[in-house]
Amino acid sequence: MGSTVFATPGQGAFGNPAPGAPISGDPTAVIELRGITRIYSTGRLEVAALRGVDLDVWEGDFLAIVGPSGSGKSTMMNIIGCLDRPTAGSYRLGGTPVEQLSDDDLARVRGRAIGFVFQSFNLLPRTSALENVATPLLYQGVGRKERYARAQVALERLGLGDRLHHEPSELSGGQQQRVAIARALVTEPALILADEPTGNLDSQSGADVITLLHELNQAGTTIVLITHDSDVAVQALRQVHVRDGLLVQ
Ligand SMILES: Nc1ncnc2c1ncn2[C@@H]1O[C@H](COP(=O)(O)OP(=O)(O)OP(=O)(O)O)[C@@H](O)[C@H]1O
Numbered sequence: 001m002g003s004t005v006f007a008t009p010g011q012g013a014f015g016n017p018a019p020g021a022p023i024s025g026d027p028t029a030v031i032e033l034r035g036i037t038r039i040y041s042t043g044r045l046e047v048a049a050l051r052g053v054d055l056d057v058w059e060g061d062f063l064a065i066v067g068p069s070g071s072g073k074s075t076m077m078n079i080i081g082c083l084d085r086p087t088a089g090s091y092r093l094g095g096t097p098v099e100q101l102s103d104d105d106l107a108r109v110r111g112r113a114i115g116f117v118f119q120s121f122n123l124l125p126r127t128s129a130l131e132n133v134a135t136p137l138l139y140q141g142v143g144r145k146e147r148y149a150r151a152q153v154a155l156e157r158l159g160l161g162d163r164l165h166h167e168p169s170e171l172s173g174g175q176q177q178r179v180a181i182a183r184a185l186v187t188e189p190a191l192i193l194a195d196e197p198t199g200n201l202d203s204q205s206g207a208d209v210i211t212l213l214h215e216l217n218q219a220g221t222t223i224v225l226i227t228h229d230s231d232v233a234v235q236a237l238r239q240v241h242v243r244d245g246l247l248v249q
């Protein structure tokens, strides 16, 4: 496909210099949003969820996107994660204009480079925690034994070593949230997009998740954390605020 989105030897996952490689000039923007607009049309009603958003996220960044309910945070995550396309504006991911990528290309980028924590978890029902976390590795062609071993390690890291064979309906909301986080990090993605990852957790479990995100970030993972909670947001390296579909200072 001739894009720079995929890793080549000596490069990071987005085609940028690998961590530790000599970098001259400015840090590399992994995500560049320019004038991003997203209008939802439902019957006669049109909702402008995003109204011209400009945003840069750097390789190795830990950014919190903060804003009240309905301000457009999840809409922004869906666009950054290539799950949705903007109505207008341009988006470069790893230097490649996303609008030039086919749906197949986008699916490949998502599977290889991005780990998602969805606000509503999106776990497979009637499927064990272990199987849920192992599934993204299946799409990467990882063998069965290694899939389950890595999924188990990820779940243990989230404190769920004793819930491997529980299905989502047999887990609490906070436990399901931690399964979703384990699933996002099991592939060791270059970018983690986490939508309210502490929303269902008590303060100690929430703090543990933020610590884990810091550990991943220090190991080189770029993190975009979405939250309405300013106490959570201040723990990121930097914050942007969204109100009514616009970034504000
Ligand atoms: N699929 C959709 N169809 C129509 N309108 C939508 C759709 N998804 C979101 N919206 C509207 O777009 C606006 C932004 O929604 P979004 O989900 O991005 O907000 P949010 O900041 O994530 O809110 P929350 O903190 O409650 O999760 C809201 O007014 C919402 O009603």
Ligand SMILES: [Mg+2]
Residues within 6 Å of the ligand: 073, 074, 075, 119, 195
């Ligand atoms: Mg949301």
